[in-house]
Amino acid sequence: MSDDMERWSNEDVALVDLLDRVIGGGVVITGEVVIGIAGVDLVYLGLQLVLAPAHEVEQHVALGRRSA
Amino acid sequence: MLLYAVVPGDATAPDRQGLTGHRLEIIRSALAAMIVEECTGDFHATKENSLAFAELICSLKTIAPMLPIRFPTMLATQSAVLAQLQANETAWHHRLTELQGLSEVVIRAQWPEPEPERIDASFIPTGTSYLLSRAAALQRRDASVAEISELVREWVREIKVLPSQQGIRIACLVANDDIPELKEAVLGWQQAGDHRHVVVNGPWPPFSFVVDQEAVGA
Numbered sequence: 709m710s711d712d713m714e715r716w717s718n719e720d721v722a723l724v725d726l727l728d729r730v731i732g733g734g735v736v737i738t739g740e741v742v743i744g745i746a747g748v749d750l751v752y753l754g755l756q757l758v759l760a761p762a763h764e765v766e767q768h769v770a771l772g773r774r775s776a
Numbered sequence: 777m778l779l780y781a782v783v784p785g786d787a788t789a790p791d792r793q794g795l796t797g798h799r800l801e802i803i804r805s806a807l808a809a810m811i812v813e814e815c816t817g818d819f820h821a822t823k824e825n826s827l828a829f830a831e832l833i834c835s836l837k838t839i840a841p842m843l844p845i846r847f848p849t850m851l852a853t854q855s856a857v858l859a860q861l862q863a864n865e866t867a868w869h870h871r872l873t874e875l876q877g878l879s880e881v882v883i884r885a886q887w888p889e890p891e892p893e894r895i896d897a898s899f900i901p902t903g904t905s906y907l908l909s910r911a912a913a914l915q916r917r918d919a920s921v922a923e924i925s926e927l928v929r930e931w932v933r934e935i936k937v938l939p940s941q942q943g944i945r946i947a948c949l950v951a952n953d954d955i956p957e958l959k960e961a962v963l964g965w966q967q968a969g970d971h972r973h974v975v976v977n978g979p980w981p982p983f984s985f986v987v988d989q990e991a992v993g994a
Contacts, residue, residue, distance in 0.1 A: 722977040723827070725882045725945070728938075730830045733983030734846035735782060735868075737860055 777857060778819065779845040780811040781833060781981070782868045787840040795819070795828050803854055805861035807869035810845075811836065812857055821848040833981055841876045843868060843986040871986065878933060878949050879979035883924060883962055886943030887916075887972040920944055927965055931958045936984050943973075947984035955979050 794813030966974035
């Protein structure tokens with residue numbers, strides 16, 4: 709048996725699976741935005757409002773700032 | 777507003793506080809409703825908040841069939857929530873009807889990988905030997921998925937293989953009454969095999985089955 713499965717209790721594994729489903733499953737809200745000026749539609753954006761957990765997004769933003 | 781779940785249009789509002797301490801509200805359209813929480817100030821999707829969200833969603837499951845919303849999803853206003861409801865209510869209502877009395881369980885199976893064969897002490901692994909061992913591992917994985925799928929076919933309404941770095945994870949949509957039998961069958965399968973480790977997690981709300989897969993594929 710692998711070390712991982714020996715080290716983790718069944719409760720731990722259940723928790724990991726549940727969190728994975730909470731963040732990776734569920735309904736994804738989608739939307740669309742049209743940006744226009746003076747009544748003329750200029751830009752269309754198709755949106756998926758949730759693409760990643762927010763804390764991961766924050767980490768990516770912070771890394772981007774550091775590398776900029 | 778922090779979004780929790782889509783429920784039937786006539787579902788009663790839960791008498792609960794949400795993650796940020798506000799009372800949960802319900803916003804309704806004709807065919808569906810959404811459980812939400814007014815969310816003022818900063819909200820961070822920490823591990824603790826994710827876990828609290830999961831526990832709250834699981835506790836709400838007793839109120840009505842539900843489609844959990846992926847955490848963390850927020851919309852700015854009640855009217856934005858209502859617009860989402862109105863845009864999707866027919867599909868959501870249909871799916872909620874299908875999911876009545878069903879829950880998700882996740883079967884996680886893992887087994888020891890065999891040591892690579894060595895012809896003699898001077899054997900040096902090559903790219904080819906690596907690829908062959910990977911192919912064998914994938915074949916073992918596919919065979920196990922097929923074996924478990926066949927094992928639980930009697931009780932499962934829908935099935936979905938989830939990504940997994942080790943072993944396999946299979947999400948199953950099962951009638952609540954059938955879950956004990958399914959668990960018993962899977963644990964029997966574990967005992968019949970050599971050193972394989974199997975865990976059945978859940979039952980949970982149908983996180984992996986919020987969308988009708990047949991409708992998506994059509």
